[in-house]
Amino acid sequence: MRKSRHVASPIREVAGNGLLHRRALLRSGIMVAGAMGAGAAGALTSAAAEPLIEAPWSLQPGDATPPYGHPSRFEKDVVRTVDNPKNEPSGSRARTPHHLLKGTITPNGLHFTIMHAGIPDIDPAQHKLLIHGMVKRPLVFDLDALSRYRTVTRVGFVECGGNSAPLFSNEPIQADVQALHGLASCAEWAGVPLATLLDEAGVDPGAKWIIAEGADAPHLSRSVPLAKIMDDAMVAMYQNGERIQPGQGYPMRLYLPGYEGNMNVKFLRRIQVTNQPGMTFFESKIYSDPLPDGKNTQFYFVQEVKSFITSPSPGLRLREPGVYEISGVAYSGNGRVAKVLVSADGGKSWGEAALDEPRLPKAFTRFSMAWRWDGGPAVLQSRAWDEGGNAQPTREQFVAKRGQTSKPPSVRGFPGHHFNAITSWAVKPEGEVRHVYA
Amino acid sequence: MSMRNLTVVTCALAIAIGTGAALAETPSLGKPISQADLAEWDINILPDGTNLPLGSGKAGDGAKIFAEKCALCHGDNGQGGHAARLVGGPPKASLDGGKTIANYWPHATTLFDFIRRAMPFTQPRSLTDEEVYSLVAYLLASNKLIGENDEINATTLPKVRMPNRDNFVVQFPDRI
Numbered sequence: 001m002r003k004s005r006h007v008a009s010p011i012r013e014v015a016g017n018g019l020l021h022r023r024a025l026l027r028s029g030i031m032v033a034g035a036m037g038a039g040a041a042g043a044l045t046s047a048a049a050e051p052l053i054e055a056p057w058s059l060q061p062g063d064a065t066p067p068y069g070h071p072s073r074f075e076k077d078v079v080r081t082v083d084n085p086k087n088e089p090s091g092s093r094a095r096t097p098h099h100l101l102k103g104t105i106t107p108n109g110l111h112f113t114i115m116h117a118g119i120p121d122i123d124p125a126q127h128k129l130l131i132h133g134m135v136k137r138p139l140v141f142d143l144d145a146l147s148r149y150r151t152v153t154r155v156g157f158v159e160c161g162g163n164s165a166p167l168f169s170n171e172p173i174q175a176d177v178q179a180l181h182g183l184a185s186c187a188e189w190a191g192v193p194l195a196t197l198l199d200e201a202g203v204d205p206g207a208k209w210i211i212a213e214g215a216d217a218p219h220l221s222r223s224v225p226l227a228k229i230m231d232d233a234m235v236a237m238y239q240n241g242e243r244i245q246p247g248q249g250y251p252m253r254l255y256l257p258g259y260e261g262n263m264n265v266k267f268l269r270r271i272q273v274t275n276q277p278g279m280t281f282f283e284s285k286i287y288s289d290p291l292p293d294g295k296n297t298q299f300y301f302v303q304e305v306k307s308f309i310t311s312p313s314p315g316l317r318l319r320e321p322g323v324y325e326i327s328g329v330a331y332s333g334n335g336r337v338a339k340v341l342v343s344a345d346g347g348k349s350w351g352e353a354a355l356d357e358p359r360l361p362k363a364f365t366r367f368s369m370a371w372r373w374d375g376g377p378a379v380l381q382s383r384a385w386d387e388g389g390n391a392q393p394t395r396e397q398f399v400a401k402r403g404q405t406s407k408p409p410s411v412r413g414f415p416g417h418h419f420n421a422i423t424s425w426a427v428k429p430e431g432e433v434r435h436v437y438a
Numbered sequence: 439m440s441m442r443n444l445t446v447v448t449c450a451l452a453i454a455i456g457t458g459a460a461l462a463e464t465p466s467l468g469k470p471i472s473q474a475d476l477a478e479w480d481i482n483i484l485p486d487g488t489n490l491p492l493g494s495g496k497a498g499d500g501a502k503i504f505a506e507k508c509a510l511c512h513g514d515n516g517q518g519g520h521a522a523r524l525v526g527g528p529p530k531a532s533l534d535g536g537k538t539i540a541n542y543w544p545h546a547t548t549l550f551d552f553i554r555r556a557m558p559f560t561q562p563r564s565l566t567d568e569e570v571y572s573l574v575a576y577l578l579a580s581n582k583l584i585g586e587n588d589e590i591n592a593t594t595l596p597k598v599r600m601p602n603r604d605n606f607v608v609q610f611p612d613r614i
Contacts, residue, residue, distance in 0.1 A: 130479055276488075
C-alpha cells in the first residue's frame with residue numbers, strides 16, 4: 001500500500017477515485033498544499049531541498065529588451081503542430097497546444113489556423129471591403145475608413161467545425177489533446193459591428209442571407225443568415241490587442257461568435273446581401289456530414305457545448321501519486337458555460353468543477369478540480385452544460401445520433417464535423433495517460 | 439419646374455433622408471461603387487442560377503481543359519490524385535469517406551461557383567467563363583448526371599438534378 005493513502009486530509013472527497021471538493025483548489029488552498037506536500041513526501045525519497053546558491057543569471061546583467069517580446073527560449077516546445085510546413089499545394093492546419101497552456105486566452109502565435117491555399121500577403125493599404133447585393137447603396141470600405149468607426153471588443157472562441165474529428169473513429173486514436181482538440185482557440189477580438197456597415201448600405205427588406213468572401217486564393221465563401229449578422233457579427237481587425245495575425249485573416253476577418261470556424265471568413269473582402277444561401281462548396285460539401293439514417297447535416301452553424309481536460313492529458317505523465325489539479329476548458333456557441341462535472345472513475349460518479357471567472361458567453365471557461373491520485377487506474381472525464389440547459393453528450397449518445405467510422409481514420413482526417421461529446425483520458429498505474437472510450 | 443427636375447429634387451431629398459439617419463450615429467465612410475466597377479468581384483453563383491454569366495460549354499472541350507489544367511492534382515479522368523477524386527467513387531458517402539459530386543453535392547451551380555473562384559489551385563481566376571462551363575459539363579457528364587453532348591449554360595446548369603439534393607437536414611432552421 002502506498003504511504004500517501006495514510007495521509008489524513010481535511011479535504012472531503014466528492015466523487016469516486018479521489019475527486020476532492022472544489023473548494024480544495026480555492027479557499028482551502030493552503031490545506032491542499034499541505035496535503036500535497038505530505039503526499040509527495042510520502043511517495044518520494046524524502047530528500048531535503050538542496051542548499052540555495054546564487055545562479056549564474058543572478059550574477060551579471062541580462063539581455064537587451066527586444067522591441068517585440070517572445071517567450072523564453074526554454075518554452076521553445078510550446079508551439080503549434082503544423083501539417084504542411086513546406087506549403088505543398090493543398091490545405092494546412094496548425095493546432096493549439098492546449099496541454100501546455102493555462103487560462104482562457106490563446107496567445108496569438110498559438111491560435112489554431114486552417115488555410116486552404118496558403119496565407120496571402122495582404123497589403124492593408126490596398127485591402128478593400130465591398131458590401132453589395134440587396135442593398136440600396138453598394139459601398140467600399142478601406143482600413144482607414146473603418147478606423148473611424150466605433151469598435152466593439154469581445155472575448156470569444158473560434159472552433160473549426162472539424163475539431164475533434166478523430167473522435168468519430170470507431171476505436172480511440174492514440175493522440176494528444178493538441179492533435180484531437182487543437183482546432184479550437186479563444187481570443188479577444190475587436191472590430192466594427194458588421195450591422196453598422198450594412199445599415200449604412202441600406203439592407204433590402206427582402207434580404208435573408210449574406211455571402212461572405214475572402215481575399216485569399218480560393219476566394220473562400222460562406223453563407224450566413226442575416227439574423228446572425230445583425231445580431232453580433234463583427235469585422236474583426238484586432239486579436240488580443242494587436243492587428244489580427246495573417247493566419248487569422250489579416251487585415252480583417254468576419255467574426256461570428258459561437259459559429260463554425262470556417263464561417264468566420266478570413267481576409268474578408270466582400271459581403272453580398274442575398275435572399276438565398278449560395279450553397280457554396282464549403283457549406284454544401286465540406287461542413288456537411290452523412291447521418292446514420294441516410295440523411296445529411298446542413299447549415300450546422302453552432303459549435304455546441306463542449307469541454308475537455310487539458311491536464312492531465314496524453315503526453316503529460318503523472319510522476320507519483322498525490323494531489324493534482326484536473327484542468328480543462330469548456331465552451332458553448334450557445335452562451336455561457338453553466339456547469340462542468342468531472343469524473344475520475346469513467347463516469348460512475350461526478351464532482352462539480354470550479355469555474356474560473358469571468359465566464360463569458362461563447363468563450364473558453366477554465367475549469368478545475370482537485371484530485372488525489374492513489375496510483376491506481378483512473379479514467380478522467382469532463383462534461384459541460386451551458387446556460388441554455390444544453391448538456392455535452394456522452395460519446396454513446398453522440399454516436400447514436402451522428403454515427404462513427406467503421407475503421408479508424410487518419411488522426412489528420414475529417415470523417416465528420418461538430419463532434420462535441422465527452423473525451424476520456426485513462427491514467428495507467430505507471431502514470432501514462434491514454435485516450436480511451438469509456 | 440419640369441417633371442425631370444422634380445424627380446431629381448425628390449431623389450436628392452430621399453437620399454438626404456435615407457443617409458441622414460445613418461449620419462447621425464455612424465461615420466458613413468463607405469465609398470459608393472457602381473455595378474460596373476464591382477463586376478470583377480461579383481462572382482457568387484446562387485443555386486437558382488442567379489449571376490451565371492453568358493457562355494456555354496460541353497464535355498468534349500472540358501475533357502481537354504481538364505487533362506491540361508486539372509489532372510495533375512485530380513488524376514487522369516478525375517480519378518483522384520493528391521487532390522479529391524471527381525469522377526466515380528462509391529454510390530453513397532459515409533463517415534468513412536466517399537463524398538462525390540454524383541452522390542453528395544446538392545447543387546450543380548456550386549461546381550461553376552467553386553471552379554471559377556478557386557481553381558486551378560495555383561492559378562485561381564485564370565479560367566474563362568467558357569472554360570468553366572466546359573469543365574462543369576465534363577464533370578457532370580463523366581458522373582453521368584448529363585449526357586455527353588448536353589450543353590451547359592446559365593439556363594441548363596441550375597436545372598441539372600443532383601441525386602442527393604433532397605437528403606439534407608438543416609440543423610438549426612430557427613436560426614435562418
